Amino acid sequence: MADDVIGKSIPRIDGLDKVTGSAIYTADMKxxxxxxxxxxxxxxxxxxxxxxxxxxxxxxxxxxxxxxxxxxxxxxxxxxxxxxxxxxxxxxxxxxxxxxxxxxxxxxxxxxxxxxxxxxxxxEPVLDAKKALEPDAPLVHEQLHTYECVKGVFCPMGGTNIANRFQLRKGDTEDGFKQCHKIVENEFYAPQVQHVPLETHSSIAxxxxxxxxxxxxxxxxxxxxxxxxxxxxxxxxxxxxxxxxxxxxxxxxxxxxxxxxxxxxxxxxxxxxxxxxxATRTEEFITLPCRQGLHARIKTGVSREGRILAQEIEYIWDAGAYADYGVNIGRASGYSGAGPYDIDNVKLDSYTVYTSKPFGTAYRGFGHVELFWAIESQMDMVARELEMDPVDFRMKNLLDVGSTTVTGEKITKHTGSVRKCLEAVAKEIGWAKDARPAKETNGKIRAKGIAVLHKAPAMPPNTASGAIIKFNEDTTVDVLVSGVDYGQGTATSLSQIAAHALKLPFEKIHFIWAKDTDYNPYDWQTVASRLTVMGGLCILRAAEDAIDQIKTTASGALGVDKEELDVDDGRVFVKGDKATGLDYKNVIMGYMFPNGNSIGGPVIGRGSYVAEGLTNLDLETGQGLPALCWTYGAHAVEIEVDTRTGEIEVTQLVSAFDVGRIINEALCRGQVIGGGVQGVGTALIEQYVYDGEGHLLSDSLTDYKIPTVRDVPHEMKQIFVETPHDKGPLGARGVAEHPMISVPPAIANALFNGTGKRIKALPLSPENVFLALHEDSKKP
Amino acid sequence: MQIVTLKVNGESISVPVEDNWSLLRVLREELALTGTKEGCGMGECGACTVLLDGVPINSCLVLAREMDGREIRTIEGEAPQGELSNLQQAFLDNGAIQCGFCTAGMLMSARGLLMRNPDPTEEEVTEAICGNLCRCTGYKPIVAAVLDAATREKQHGR
Incomplete structure (x- = not known):
């Protein structure tokens, strides 16, 4: 058997083009x-x-x-x-x-x-999503009631600024709150931010x-x-x-x-x-899309023992001027929006609201970076209210095998484990329950914080992908899928899955890089951390189809039943007798008998997959099955805050994800490190800033900063939990978006643990932190 | 228009340029050296970094007309015969690349550093690339790659 490539840190297949400057991007074309x-x-x-x-x-x-x-x-x-x-x-x-x-x-x-x-x-512009909900607010879209949208999924409210209303009802929150020992209610805010890809949008038609x-x-x-x-x-x-x-x-x-x-x-x-x-960089900021802002209100009721008995959540999404994508962020953050917690009574309303600002779209995490800012800040605040350790409090409430999600999905042993992720990061960061209040040294305070997260691909229930595997004369293999690798490394990990499934050395796999709708099989979109899962499943099916064709031809050539044949190392042979068989090269373009008669023909494997078993959600209760697979995770941070300047340095970021099964460890780590640093950007420095008339002031890299090498956590550690996912390819789950989620609340929780100050609006910029630390001295 | 003669990756090239053309524009549009990228055109992102007489600069901020007789090195000069430099190999081996759009600029900043300081500390690497933005990798693998390249080049040369 050829060495299995699964789990190996094979360098990315596109690396050579990129280090030599020969990778051609749209912006390079003429x-x-x-x-x-x-x-x-x-x-x-x-x-x-x-x-x-x-x-x-x-x-x-x-x-x-x-x-x-x-x-x-x-x-x-x-x-x-x-x-x-x-x-x-x-x-x-x-x-x-x-x-x-x-x-x-x-x-x-x-x-x-x-x-x-x-x-x-x-x-008159509408610059605040909450004000946009007021009855006399100017309308951004007067003709909203005439717009087409995906019926039975979205609920635009004509005559208002509400592009979509999503609601979820589980249990009876009114009754649940009556049973509570304590009720904690808070509001949180996450401003619009931007993706800032290094390549601005470029198109030629x-x-x-x-x-x-x-x-x-x-x-x-x-x-x-x-x-x-x-x-x-x-x-x-x-x-x-x-x-x-x-x-x-x-x-x-x-x-x-x-x-x-x-x-x-x-x-x-x-x-x-x-x-x-x-697009110029300025156009990238002001004309092209950003991430939606979020106003969140969360009311959590808990028992004396620390069980969450009821939770009421309201998300008001600042969609900006258009919500062609934003309505689905409102929906996804609705069915996912209570976090990975087992709560019997949940009432959740999520509104996607038009305002007179640049429009929001999907951004790594698809609403989850924003909603977990609120949820995971709130969970720490509830724990503190109960005088409980935040890790213990979460452990009492996290989903476990047998739990039911807010939409009614049963958690099984295949779903993945958020508990293991939290345990792992708490252990690694040296979480101490009875940590004494942090000591200030030279105006600096060190403290730790934690947060958990989950996300599943947000996509229509009929999302589909395809793959084609074509053998070449020399037994190299062309692999075609239409998911785009824009840095995640999926092309490499999918090539590994292909090599594994075809039982061929990795070097034989020729992954077709450029995506061309004239030649490639259909794929819905490269989003939602779904490509490794759905593309991987398609490749497994295409490989199975190709091997079946190889066996069919070999069966005719050898006069042996197909079921008696096996393949390995580029050879098809009688089970248990590798010598009695044929090399692939004599089969994959058809087999020729000594007299010239031929059978078979070029081997072309086909694999298709449609997300199976998902449902639309009930419009009144949000109940149903929206998630193909959940990926769970947790972060623990240690920060150092300078009380004289309000600057936060992240000294440690420890992250754990239940990835099901690692396909390529180095690429996996790459996603976690890169996503973690992007999360630090959202946490500490990034935000859209407007003047009173709605002109965006942060419209360049001078006024909108993203992390540089100087802003990276000093130490970063990645931990992978592997609970195989029964529907994923070889057990794998996606982990591209998740590393960014919950970095901001982990830092805010650390800030509270160190200073006793709770900031509820992002970013945790030096200005905002300084003002929070010195709010008492400001008062007259 | 005036003619300037640049020495690009070791080769002398005369090219007519307008007064307001940046070096970046001439490299990409006139000389088809598209390995050097434009990320902002305002000197903020470092994607267009090239070596000017051995020193890393933002080529979007330099007027081409002032480059007469100067020596320019771009990403295309890093592996002229197709054989990767140790620096390029270290980027591959350390996972220092994702989307690749910042890669050329990063490599040029790193090359400039290694030319003047073959044995840099982590802080010196950080200083050398702090003007190069990367949105994908989180920088750590890039810093590791440059340090790794320095070690390799001390042992084996470029």
């Missing part, structure tokens, strides 16, 4: 005759477009097309079809594209945009005179781009080809569809010339 696009952006957060005059722009030499919203009667969207390609009639956020130009050079396009004259009538459209784009999901474009423009899927070259970071911000429709329509308007747009 086509013959290509034009360059620039957008005119709204200078207002909310305004009526009274008139647009493009005459001067059109007459500038070198300009080949100018488009305005009035010429584009289309709306696009994944879950909620609410987003125009260019604003028409009114603008809904500062930075929204109002018009676009395609010209022979970027400089001319830029100049032409400056010649477009727009007259606006300024409207070529609308050909034949009516076919070819697109190269920095997107996470080639088939979603194709589908949404097809639906929006009413063009057959077969006429649209989407290609994803190398992709420079995404984190959810390149899921769904973004600049692709605009460049496609510019290409058509410019006489079928290819058109490229690459």
């Amino acid at each position: 086509l013959p005759g290509m034009l360059y696009a620039r957008m005119l952006l709204s200078p207002h957060a909310h305004a009526k477009i009274v008139s647009i005059n493009t005459d001067r722009a059109r007459s500038l030499p070198g300009v080949k097309a100018v488009l305005t919203g009035a010429e584009l009667p289309y709306r696009v969207g994944l879950y909620m079809i609410d987003k125009p390609i260019l604003a028409s009639e009114k603008v809904r956020y500062f930075g929204e594209p109002v018009a676009a130009v395609a010209a022979v050079s970027e400089d001319i396009a830029h100049e032409a945009v400056g010649l477009i004259e727009v007259e606006y009538e300024i409207l 070529h609308w050909k005179p034949t009516g076919n459209i070819q697109i190269w784009t920095s997107a996470q999901s080639p088939f979603a781009v194709r589908n949404l474009l097809s639906v929006a423009l009413g063009i057959s899927h077969a006429r649209i080809r989407v290609i994803i070259p190398y992709l420079g970071g995404a984190f959810g911000g390149k899921a769904g569809i973004h600049l692709e429709p605009l460049v496609a329509l510019l290409s058509k308007a410019a006489g079928f010339k290819p058109v490229k747009v690459t």
Whole structure:
């Protein structure tokens, strides 16, 4: 048997292209005759477009097309079809594209945009999601009641700013609260933040005179781009080809569809010339999507012994101007939103609310970074109220085998163990129940904090993937799936699964890197930490199919029943007798008998998978089965806070995840380290800041900081628990998003443990921490 | 337009440039050296880092017209014959790459460091790459890779 590659830290297969600079990203591409696009952006957060005059722009030499919203009667969207390609009639956020130009050079396009004259009538912006719920709040979408969305799943409320209302009812909270020894209620806030991929959004489209459209784009999901474009423009899927070259970071911000429709329509308007747009860093901040903000209110009732008896949760999501993706974040954070706790009585309402700000979309964790900020801060606060140790309190309440989730799902021995994760991080950080109050040394205080987390892929219940395995003449194997590897390393781990399943050396696997809807099998989207699981299952099935074909041909060649055959090391042979058989190379393109007669043919394995057993959720109670597989985890941190400056340094970050089974350990660690540091960014420094009129002030890397090498926790440790998942490939679960979740509350809990100060609004910036530490001295 | 002569990765190249063109633009658009990336165009992210006479600089902040006679080294010069340098190999072996968009800039900052200081401390590595943003890796594997490369290069050269 060939050495099994599962679990091995094989270096990523794309590494060579990347260290030599030969990896080509969309932003690097240039086509013959290509034009360059620039957008005119709204200078207002909310305004009526009274008139647009493009005459001067059109007459500038070198300009080949100018488009305005009035010429584009289309709306696009994944879950909620609410987003125009260019604003028409009114603008809904500062930075929204109002018009676009395609010209022979970027400089001319830029100049032409400056010649477009727009007259606006300024409207009152809605800058606070809670105020957007008030009856007299201005409406962001007057026509909400006419928008299409996924029926039976989302509940937009026409005539309000509520894009979706999700509700969940388990047990009887009113009765539950009556039984409680203590009730603790708190409000928390997480501001909008940004993905900040190093590669900004970039798209090239070529609308050909034949009516076919070819697109190269920095997107996470080639088939979603194709589908949404097809639906929006009413063009057959077969006429649209989407290609994803190398992709420079995404984190959810390149899921769904973004600049692709605009460049496609510019290409058509410019006489079928290819058109490229690459967002500037400023556009990345103000025009392209961010992560939604969250206002959370949590009321928790506990018994004297520390059992949570009832919990009431309200999530108000600041969706920004569009909620094409945001409605599903509201839904996912609803069914997942009580955390990995066993609670009999839960009432949860999650509202996705339009405001006059840049729109939110998926971002690593899909709402869970935000909701766990609230839940895991609250759990520590409840524990302290009970004078209980926060680890002990959680252990009393965490889900266990036999527990029932808030949607009615039974936890089994295959589900994974959050308890083991918490135990592991508490042990590793040296958690002490009776830790004495931290001592201040030179104005600095050290303290520890913990938090747990869970997440399952948030996706429609019929989400599907496919894989194709094609043998080449020399017994190397082409593996095709359509999930995109934008850094996670999935291409490498899926190649390992293919090598394992085909019983071939890893070097034989040729993973087809570029994604092309003309050649690759369907895949819904590369999101939700679902690719290792769903892509992996498809590859296992495709490998099984390929091996079956090999055995069928070999059976005819050897005159032996198929069931009597086995495969290993690139050979098909009679079970127990490796010598009696054939090398793959004599079978995989068909077998030829000595007389020239041939049987079989090229081996092409096919694997398909649709998420099995999931249900839509009851619209009144939220009951049902939404989750393909849960990944549990926990973080423990040690911080040092400088009481003189409010600066927090994370001295240790210990993380544990129940990954089911490790496919590639180094890549797994890479996800946990990278995600952990991204979580530190959300925790300590990142936020969108506006002026009073809704202009985004943090619109560059000067004013919006992300962690540098200096902000990394001094020590980081990754622990993997392996409770095999019965539905995952070889037992594996996804772990791409999870490392970022619950880093912020672990730090806030440490801050409280060290200083007695509780901060309930992110970020834990030096300013906010300093003000919290010195709030007493501020008072007159 | 004026003609400047650059020495890029050891080769002399004369190229016409406009007054307002950055070195980055000339490398990417005129010389098709797209290994060097643009992440912000404002000197904040370090993705466009190249070596100018051996010193790492943000090529988006330098005017091409002022580069006449100067020596530029880009990622494409790190493995000219296709054989990886120890630094590149260390990036591969230490998991220092994810999406790859910051990688060229990181490698150039690290190369600049190793050229002036073949035996850097962890703090010196940190200092050398603190102007290069990476959103994927969490930096730790990158620091480990540069230290690993220094050890390898002391033993085996580049």
